[in-house]
Amino acid sequence: MRNLTAVAAGILLLAGIGAAAADTVIIQPEQDTVIREYVKKQPLASLKLPGVELNLGTALPDTVELHEIPNIKYRYTVIDNRTVVVDPETHKIIKVYD
Template structure:
């Protein structure tokens, strides 16, 4: 039995609408790997099977495209660095543009990222940042 047959008709329409809008975004998203998995897990916790689908699509649209190996290398490098944390008033989430007073640090080529990100330490959290827009693309756990 499919998940759509188990839901009320309004739930089916919501799920179909989310898929119709979100799947094209997921196909061209830069973070379809890491973001989709994280979004699906978060969505499932909140909304069950339908939430997993919607969360996966949303996560794919906003997450950084890091392979598991890149994630490990970046985390290892960034955590070993000792830079002061800058306090910002807002919650720092993926997509948040960092203020100009937050210093961005380079990720050396030896770390092996396929994209040229910078990193910052904000509110005692390390984040990867797209340097041109200063937007957070990945929160390093």
């Protein structure tokens, strides 16, 4: 019975890890280059968002204006002088550039 419980717990743990990995967005090197070049050419005024930590997966408030990057599905903004790339569907941060 203990073995069955341990196996079930292991499966649930692995399922949780798989679900978390599925949420991870990976920006391909080509996209990274396009993003870096574009945001340099299109600087934005930096926003202050007290209480919002610039961590991967943090959802930005819907009130934050996100700006397009041509031919890239993601959007960007600048917060605390850091460029933040965001998934426009979830408003979650997927990349932070210093």
